[in-house]
Amino acid sequence: MTGLNNKRLLLGVSGGIAAYKSAFLARLLVKAGAQVRVVMTPGAQAFVQPLTFQALTGNPVHTGLLDPEAEAGMGHIELARWADLIIVAPTTADLMARLASGQAGDLLTTLCLATSAPIHLAPAMNQAMWQHPATQRNTQLLTQLGYTLIPPAEGEQACGDVGAGRLPEPEELFNWVEDFFQKGEVSQPAAGLRFTITAGPTQEPLDPVRYLSNHSSGKMGYALAAAAAELGAEVQLISGPVNLAIPAGVNGTQVTTAKQMLEACESRRSTTDIFIACAAVADYRAATPADQKIKKQANQDELVLKLVKNPDILANMAKATTDKNNPRPFCVGFAAETQQVEDYAQDKLLRKNLDAIVANDVSDNSIGFGSDENRVILFTQHKQTIQREALPQGSKLALGRQLIEKLLAFYKEQKTL
Structure with missing residues (x-):
């Protein structure tokens, strides 16, 4: 029976x-x-x-x-x-x-x-x-x-x-x-855990009508948020400007700039167990955005913009802390690269003190930015020992579920050590 x-x-x-x-x-x-x-x-x-x-x-x-x-x-x-x-x-x-x-x-x-x-x-x-x-x-x-x-x-x-x-x-x-x-219920291995996930691009204003940004669609981050919610987690999705609906069971916060995203993430730090930085955050912003639209001058063949570095959201969230009221969450990064993908990802993993990083090659137009599909490599590290696992190409929704399940297993393993 x-x-x-x-x-x-x-x-x-x-x-x-x-x-x-x-x-x-x-x-x-x-x-x-x-x-x-x-x-x-x-x-x-x-x-x-x-x-x-x-x-x-x-x-x-x-x-x-x-x-x-x-x-x-x-x-x-x-x-x-x-x-x-x-x-x-x-x-x-x-x-x-x-x-x-x-x-x-x-x-x-x-x-x-x-x-x-x-x-x-x-x-x-x-x-x-x-x-x-x-x-x-x-x-x-x-x-x-x-x-x-x-x-x-x-x-x-x-x-x-x-x-x-x-x-x-x-x-x-x-x-x-x-x-x-x-x-007695559908398996929910993430029940009781609190996720904060970033997604999409940021937009850094140059003037009231122009901005610096990138081609991120937000689809991977939204897929991760949907998967975490399906597995029972409490999920806060902090998203840059995208044309996607907030997944079922997910709490959404919309932001525009890197500074706004940092503020939203830091406000969640003390109540986050697992932080996944999937957003493609602009590395630089205009030092002084113009108050009015920058006009093209007839005698001006070049326009020089002064850019300053944006805050590093992931590094800030991953900093070690002794403050019991503001503990460091389990931190996962993303490395979207066009060359030396694995080398850059592993360097970022160690340099930013991360628990895991997901690397993908965005030079391949069939996957990555804007596509419904992706192919990634998951690196995890414990005490400077790095483990590598390549996940085959598939839909971002399917990969989102696989990644959340693998990250959950690694997170729980670290908690028992």
């Missing part, structure tokens, strides 16, 4: 092409010994017939709010009390919005309000819809309301787009459910 034997699972299915995967999930759950009942929205029935789920589960499929065959016609209350776990797969953007606002206009949303069982949502939608600020706001609201969100997968979508938003494969969803019942 498996850990799902006789567990009572309510499978919610909302409208979307990914609804076909739910039929495979239902079959896996039944084979594992679970009792499965299915609730379908009208949109779901446009993609998969209720008879399919009835044949797979051996139980009638529920589609209406008031059930004339149920006790007192209140079938939704009976189902809400019956379930050990509710999993909604797929969860559309529309359903997320309605759940976030507490609506109860159909059977599925009513069940979610009426039940005391844990509810896990598996979002599935177009990648642009998933990234939209309204959807990301709803993910944060749902997390605060006690829903558990299963991260969407990346890849090619039915519409032809490529990106995050795919419903995970049925086997992955099954493993998620099995893990929940085996451990």
Whole structure:
């Protein structure tokens, strides 16, 4: 017997092409010994017939709010009390919005309000819809309301787009459910830990309309923040100007300049266990930014700018301290280089007194700045002994999860020494 034997699972299915995967999930759950009942929205029935789920589960499929065959016609209350776990797969953007606002206009949303069982949502939608600020706001609201969100997968979508938003494969969803019942909750190895992560570029003003900056998109830092939150950490993301939504379960702070980023990081130092400096901070800024737009002069072929060095945020955070009220966090740096990548990364690791550093070659246009993919090398050090591990090219979301898991393992190992 498996850990799902006789567990009572309510499978919610909302409208979307990914609804076909739910039929495979239902079959896996039944084979594992679970009792499965299915609730379908009208949109779901446009993609998969209720008879399919009835044949797979051996139980009638529920589609209406008031059930004339149920006790007192209140079938939704009976189902809400019956379930050990509710999993909604797929969860559309529309359903997320309605759940976030507490609506109860159909059977599925009513069940979610009426039940005391844990509810896990598996979002599935177009990648642009998933990234939209309204959807990301709803993910944060749902997390605060006690829903558990299963991260969407990346890849090619039915519409032809490529990106995050795919419903995970049925086997992955099954493993998620099995893990929940085996451990009493989905594994969250970062629970109780506090992360501060920087992301994106900084912008250093030259005058009111111009600035110094770089090509960082912020995607790697945002992926790290999302992964840490998924693993149970409390995450503060300090971001320069980017066109990305704050991930679900992450607290965000927006800054512009290196000085502002330093202030935001130092204000978090005493409450941070793990600090990850993924932002591409400008090394220099204008000594005296002009109050008005710098005008081109007809007789002036050159413009000389005086630049001064910006504060080193990572070095400041990594400084050793004896102050018990302001301890040094576990510090991780990033080295985005165009040559001698490993040499420069290891030098930075030792010179700045870091615990780990992630190196990547940004001279390769297929990865790094602006790309959805990356390929990195993780260096860790303990007492001047450096360990190297190369991670193969993959999506930044996938690499973010791998890096957080490896950094967590190394952090916990250091704590036990």
